[in-house]
Amino acid sequence: VIYxxxxxxxxxxxxxxxxxxxxxxxxxxxxxEHPLVLAALFLAVxxxxxxxxxxxxxxxxxxxxxxxxxxxxLVNVFVVREGLTVIFRVGEVPPFGQVDLTxxxxxxxxxxxxxxxxxxxxxxxxxxxxNPDELLRVFRRISFRSALTAALAVRLVPVLQRDGxxxxxxxxxxxxxxxxVAALRAVVAGSLDRAGDVAATLELRGYRTVAPxxxxxxxxxxxxxxxxxxxxxxxxxxxxxxxxVDAGVMTAYPSLDVPVGRGRARxxxxxGRRRPAAVLRSPGGRAMSEPIxxxxxxxxxxxxxxxxxxxxxxxxxxxxxxxxxAGLSASGKSTVARAAAGLVPHFHGGRFGGRxxxxxxxxxxxxxxxxxxxxxxxxxxxxxxxxxxxxxxxLAFPLExxxxxxxxxxxxxxxxxxxxxxxxLLDRPTHELSGGELQRVALGAALxxxxxxxxxxxxxxxxxxxxxxxxxxxxxxxNEEWGTSVLLVEHRLERCLAAADRVLAFDxxxxxxxxxxxxxxxxxxDAAPALQTPGARLFARAGLRPPPSxxxxxxxxxxxxxxxxxxxxxxxxxxxxxxTDPGKxxxxxxxxxxxxxxxxxxxxxxxxxxRLARASGWPDxxxxxxPDPAAGRARRAHGPQRRRQVDAAAxxxxxxxxxxxLDHRCRAGRAAAPAPRATTCCTRPWGRRRPPPHxxxxxxxxxxxxxxxxxxxxxxxxxxxxxxxxxATRAPSRRSSASTSPRAxxxxxxRATSPTACAPCRRRQRRARRHARPRVRRRLRRxxxxxGRRAPDRRRPTADVLTGGWYFATETARIxxxxxxxxEGAALLKSRLTLEVPAP
Amino acid sequence: xxxQIASFAVLFAALAAxxxxxxxxxxxxxxxxxxxxxxxxxxxxxxxxRRCRTSSRRS
Numbered sequence: 081v082i083y084x085x086x087x088x089x090x091x092x093x094x095x096x097x098x099x100x101x102x103x104x105x106x107x108x109x110x111x112x113e114h115p116l117v118l119a120a121l122f123l124a125v126x127x128x129x130x131x132x133x134x135x136x137x138x139x140x141x142x143x144x145x146x147x148x149x150x151x152x153x154l155v156n157v158f159v160v161r162e163g164l165t166v167i168f169r170v171g172e173v174p175p176f177g178q179v180d181l182t183x184x185x186x187x188x189x190x191x192x193x194x195x196x197x198x199x200x201x202x203x204x205x206x207x208x209x210x211n212p213d214e215l216l217r218v219f220r221r222i223s224f225r226s227a228l229t230a231a232l233a234v235r236l237v238p239v240l241q242r243d244g245x246x247x248x249x250x251x252x253x254x255x256x257x258x259x260x261v262a263a264l265r266a267v268v269a270g271s272l273d274r275a276g277d278v279a280a281t282l283e284l285r286g287y288r289t290v291a292p293x294x295x296x297x298x299x300x301x302x303x304x305x306x307x308x309x310x311x312x313x314x315x316x317x318x319x320x321x322x323x324x325v326d327a328g329v330m331t332a333y334p335s336l337d338v339p340v341g342r343g344r345a346r347x348x349x350x351x352g353r354r355r356p357a358a359v360l361r362s363p364g365g366r367a368m369s370e371p372i373x374x375x376x377x378x379x380x381x382x383x384x385x386x387x388x389x390x391x392x393x394x395x396x397x398x399x400x401x402x403x404x405x406a407g408l409s410a411s412g413k414s415t416v417a418r419a420a421a422g423l424v425p426h427f428h429g430g431r432f433g434g435r436x437x438x439x440x441x442x443x444x445x446x447x448x449x450x451x452x453x454x455x456x457x458x459x460x461x462x463x464x465x466x467x468x469x470x471x472x473x474x475l476a477f478p479l480e481x482x483x484x485x486x487x488x489x490x491x492x493x494x495x496x497x498x499x500x501x502x503x504x505l506l507d508r509p510t511h512e513l514s515g516g517e518l519q520r521v522a523l524g525a526a527l528x529x530x531x532x533x534x535x536x537x538x539x540x541x542x543x544x545x546x547x548x549x550x551x552x553x554x555x556x557x558x559n560e561e562w563g564t565s566v567l568l569v570e571h572r573l574e575r576c577l578a579a580a581d582r583v584l585a586f587d588x589x590x591x592x593x594x595x596x597x598x599x600x601x602x603x604x605x606d607a608a609p610a611l612q613t614p615g616a617r618l619f620a621r622a623g624l625r626p627p628p629s630x631x632x633x634x635x636x637x638x639x640x641x642x643x644x645x646x647x648x649x650x651x652x653x654x655x656x657x658x659x660t661d662p663g664k665x666x667x668x669x670x671x672x673x674x675x676x677x678x679x680x681x682x683x684x685x686x687x688x689x690x691r692l693a694r695a696s697g698w699p700d701x702x703x704x705x706x707p708d709p710a711a712g713r714a715r716r717a718h719g720p721q722r723r724r725q726v727d728a729a730a731x732x733x734x735x736x737x738x739x740x741x742l743d744h745r746c747r748a749g750r751a752a753a754p755a756p757r758a759t760t761c762c763t764r765p766w767g768r769r770r771p772p773p774h775x776x777x778x779x780x781x782x783x784x785x786x787x788x789x790x791x792x793x794x795x796x797x798x799x800x801x802x803x804x805x806x807x808a809t810r811a812p813s814r815r816s817s818a819s820t821s822p823r824a825x826x827x828x829x830x831r832a833t834s835p836t837a838c839a840p841c842r843r844r845q846r847r848a849r850r851h852a853r854p855r856v857r858r859r860l861r862r863x864x865x866x867x868g869r870r871a872p873d874r875r876r877p878t879a880d881v882l883t884g885g886w887y888f889a890t891e892t893a894r895i896x897x898x899x900x901x902x903x904e905g906a907a908l909l910k911s912r913l914t915l916e917v918p919a920p
Numbered sequence: 921x922x923x924q925i926a927s928f929a930v931l932f933a934a935l936a937a938x939x940x941x942x943x944x945x946x947x948x949x950x951x952x953x954x955x956x957x958x959x960x961x962x963x964x965x966x967x968x969x970r971r972c973r974t975s976s977r978r979s
Contacts, residue, residue, distance in 0.1 A: 223943050229956050236960035244964075271957050279953035287949050 082238055083211055083469065085507045090132040093304040095214035097312070101128075102206035104312040108319045109198045118194050125201045134208040141204040148200070149193030156189025157181050213473030232278070235469045236271065238511035243267050277464035280427050283448035284457045285467070285525060286481035370440070371396035372533045372565045373420055378434035380415060380424055389415040391589040393434075397567060399532065402559045404576050405569040406600070406611055407586035413569040416586065417537040419443065420567060422451040439532055453482060456526030460538040462518035471497075471513075471521050472506045478528050496524045500554065516547040523551070527558070533565045534558065540572060552576050574613040574891040577601075578630025585611060601627035614891040614902050621906030634895040643912050644896075
């Protein structure tokens, strides 16, 4: 049972009061044995749960608690040999002697079981209604590290549950289905692997800099606080009073006489609490000309690596500059970001030479937490960078670590939430957020201290196109309006070059190019074609110069060349004529209008019987019967939160290629809702019992690698892949960058062999409980939702989606409407060059 | 002293010793993350229902 904020008095009460109310019920259960008192306590827990709107969730605990209570009852009967009323005589059992089962021991066992049951239900009520972050923040004043560890662990439990589900799905999609032990081992290994990233995040958030300062002001008690505190106090007083006068005592065994001493627990206050002596203040008032980041002959080798990741790198980043770091995989981009943040060498170890100065602080002399005060860092995996349970606690964490006063923390949290557009997420649990929301929250935590430098390592790797663009332009706004320097490591250069002032290109650990975006593109055309943006490639193929740094730049250049009219008047046959695609209402150029039907014919010709239809539809997460208000608003705005990749259809022969794209587009089309998992279908050829390999890896990069055998397969496949030669020497793991890990996972998932047909959820049906199978079949046959709820471009061919829409259009399509690839755009531009365009 | 009280005393003594050591030794971020992971794994392993759910209760 996990905490979710709901509109109830118990949720509205402060965490300490709500927690005390549940704890008092537990202690009262421990203190009383009388069945009537226990029944009253059970009623109190049940009413509390129903009143808080978590009745069903607490009742779910009964499934575990009832067998546990029965077990206690039975154990007590067999273990305790007190009582006078023998109901069964077992006989002589060496070495216990004569064993008799008595009615008294059965009754007392039942009382023990009921007490255990009430305590478990009260614990479930506690965890469902008490905000763990708020409660542990109070305890952090007493025992900082233990409370922080508990808060971190609470955050990890739902993540582990999700990983377990995803790995179970991934396991079923493998040809040689690994055992459950392998999946379990993968969960454990993944979480331990993730611990390293979490530790890095903790240091980046200022852990160990300053212990949280005691609150200077007291918050006023609300009426809910007063009511529940009075209730808890009354129950506690009644419990103590009844205990003093021996009321509510039930004597199960006639001859039982239990001397109970009253101990006095002493709270250990302040044990081991240490506060760092000084608060690190960011050095302010520096001249803008002073570099905010400087690398001087930096050479760095990771522990155990043969070759250096950075080789004699020198550059200086002036304050207020927006700098993009580019390069192929394993070229040292991420190492530059980690060296700037101080993670290299403090966190990773290895051999470090040269000097890095961040915000005037030498990274050799200052730790990561010190550097975090001047440089906010955002790494590529949002899952490991959000370490607490609610968004508000997450944003407050770095400020509290730096010793800000509570009022300043509250103000900083509100400000950064409003600035990033996540104010509506503040009270949401972090395990419910989608990847894009998590990334924005992590960025908010990095920006909460208003650092002078923001370091980002592929922050858009798990975002949909629009969310990625929004993030880039948010950074640009910070850069322009607040003078925040930005060091952005990114391999999707078409997203960020237009916003950048400067590009650093790395090759095999060396700085290969340091130039403004246009000059960089000119360099890339000759020296590193793989780093060219689609727009630059389009221009190069069309023979146009200079290469554009963005869509606006490219369109301006095309207009200057007369190749892009706002609404080209094109006459048919020799001349050019306006051609409008009735499906989209977009005006297309004539050559593309001529080409488009051919593409559609090709699709239509291959259509035939669908081999992949209704690719999903399985509910892998139970419904929340009572959604909280925030989830309800999101659901009304964006539809149900699950299973929106349903109804992807693909013709024979194109299933493996077309389906994941459609799936991805459909999923990202609802960006505001949590991304559904994409691994709920299995394929198999007709007539074969064993399903063939499926072409789709699981949705989350963190759960793609199931077994070591999969790792080996990924490595061998990656070594054969032309674009994965560099990382082929490494085992794919979470340490792989965002660009190498998915590729390795793709190669690890064997492609479907021909001819493959799709039997949606057949294996799920087979695995389903027998009584559930008819429901499953009915569910799969049922239309999922009205047509009006579908994304508008869900059933269109992929090319149409990528060329026609605002949302998913590629950079080439944005420059030259309708063209998908740079080659198509170049051909189109060349054809326009040869056509005679009439003067307007 | 019964064996129940003795076992609880041993348990609480071990917990108190661990707590004291943990608070006094200033664990690094790596140790903290490791302890967090182990604690969460223990909680996850002890959690009652981790099976794939197969019922279709939602429309």
